[in-house]
Amino acid sequence: MTDISDHNPPHESTSMIPAPENSSGEPRLLFNPPIDIYETPDGLVLYADLPGVDSEGLDLQVQNNRLTLFGRVTTDVPQSAQMLHQEYHIGDFLRSFILSDEVDHERIHAKLTNGVLRVELPRAARAKPRRIEVSGG
Amino acid sequence: MPIFRWGQPWDPFQDLEREVDRLLQGVNLTLHGVRFSRRFPQVNLFELDDSYVLTAEIPGIDISQLDVTIASNCLTIKGTRLPPAEAGEDAFRRQERFHGPWQRKIQLPDRINEDGMRADYSAGVLRVTLQKAPSAAARHIKVNEGP
Numbered sequence: 001m002t003d004i005s006d007h008n009p010p011h012e013s014t015s016m017i018p019a020p021e022n023s024s025g026e027p028r029l030l031f032n033p034p035i036d037i038y039e040t041p042d043g044l045v046l047y048a049d050l051p052g053v054d055s056e057g058l059d060l061q062v063q064n065n066r067l068t069l070f071g072r073v074t075t076d077v078p079q080s081a082q083m084l085h086q087e088y089h090i091g092d093f094l095r096s097f098i099l100s101d102e103v104d105h106e107r108i109h110a111k112l113t114n115g116v117l118r119v120e121l122p123r124a125a126r127a128k129p130r131r132i133e134v135s136g137g
Numbered sequence: 138m139p140i141f142r143w144g145q146p147w148d149p150f151q152d153l154e155r156e157v158d159r160l161l162q163g164v165n166l167t168l169h170g171v172r173f174s175r176r177f178p179q180v181n182l183f184e185l186d187d188s189y190v191l192t193a194e195i196p197g198i199d200i201s202q203l204d205v206t207i208a209s210n211c212l213t214i215k216g217t218r219l220p221p222a223e224a225g226e227d228a229f230r231r232q233e234r235f236h237g238p239w240q241r242k243i244q245l246p247d248r249i250n251e252d253g254m255r256a257d258y259s260a261g262v263l264r265v266t267l268q269k270a271p272s273a274a275a276r277h278i279k280v281n282e283g284p
Contacts (some may be wrong), residue, residue: 004230034233047221049234051194051261074260081183084246087258088179088194092199114259115196 004044004103004121007066007096029091043103043123050093051115058112058119060104060119068096070115099116177235178214180243188190188253189245196261205265209247212265215240231250249274 007102018128036047054073061068071093099105111118139272193204195212202216222235243269253268 023237029277034235036224036229036234037231038221038228038232040223044230045221045224047197047234049194049196049261051196054260067215075262076192077183077192078185082187084184084189085180085182085243087176087183114198114258115194120215127139 002078004046004067004100005098007098014058029089029092031081031091032095033069033093035095042120044121046097046117046121048093048095048117048119049115050112050117053093053112053115053117055112058117060110060117062099062108064066065099065101065105066096067099067119067121068094069119070094071117159187163262176241177218177239178240178241180214182243184246187269188233189269191243191247191263191265191267192259193256193263193265194226195216195263198261198263200258203263205254205263207249207251207254207267210247212243212245212264212267214243214263221282 033048033050035049038045048069050069050071050073052073052075054074057072057074059068059072072091073090075090099121102123103121107120107122108120109120112120178193180191180193184189185193189223191212195214195218197218204213204215206260208214215238217238218236248270250268250270253266255266259265
């Protein structure tokens with residue numbers, strides 16, 4: 001049973017691609033954020049690490065069974081700063097997933113705290129086991 | 138997304154282009170795979186005229202669990218990132234995010250004023266500002282002529 005799957009094939013989902021230039025003309029990088037997905041009695045919960053993204057920079061959409069998250073990263077390091085040591089690059093986050101019909105799209109709920117996005121994907125009522133009364137004839 | 142293109146989009150070359158794309162993306166995958174296994178958190182260090190600024194991507198930390206110390210020009214940041222309490226070990230379908238205790242030590246290139254230290258945590262990014270110690274002004278040493 002699969003309720004959610006990556007929209008991109010694996011080799012694409014982990015690649016880093018340059019995004020189209022923004023209005024200021026600076027090219028921006030685009031990253032796939034690392035995620036966790038686990039099951040609960042009510043459905044699935046998805047976590048995504050989006051450091052540098054606040055609620056204003058987050059865009060979460062569900063359209064045609066596809067859940068897309070986009071996070072725009074803001075940084076306030078002054079231009080005059082000289083980089084001495086760099087382990088990470090500044091870029092935006094994008095990842096999308098295909099949801100199965102077992103997810104109740106209407107009740108998807110999301111919360112962003114300290115750069116971590118939590119998305120609740122409740123199981124649709126019809127996907128829960130239902131007891132069928134059998135009448136004697 | 139095409140990464141590599143020949144100048145002329147001739148049909149016989151398209152398969153090769155695709156193959157090169159595939160190879161390049163394979164390389165990216167390898168690099169990214171390294172990224173996952175690399176140290177947590179990732180840090181950047183900047184220098185300004187009068188200070189150093191360290192930024193670290195540490196999403197999802199409670200600031201009460203964040204420990205920032207400095208001793209002998211060595212900055213240490215440490216903490217623990219716990220997995221969601223309600224998730225059992227076998228409930229995970231996908232687990233890519235780092236969980237567990239972590240620690241980073243960063244040696245600063247210059248003396249700093251340990252009193253002028255400031256740390257802020259916002260949107261999962263820690264930012265530590267360290268004032269440089271005022272460097273002693275150059276002093277002339279008089280050279281005496283020998284006998």
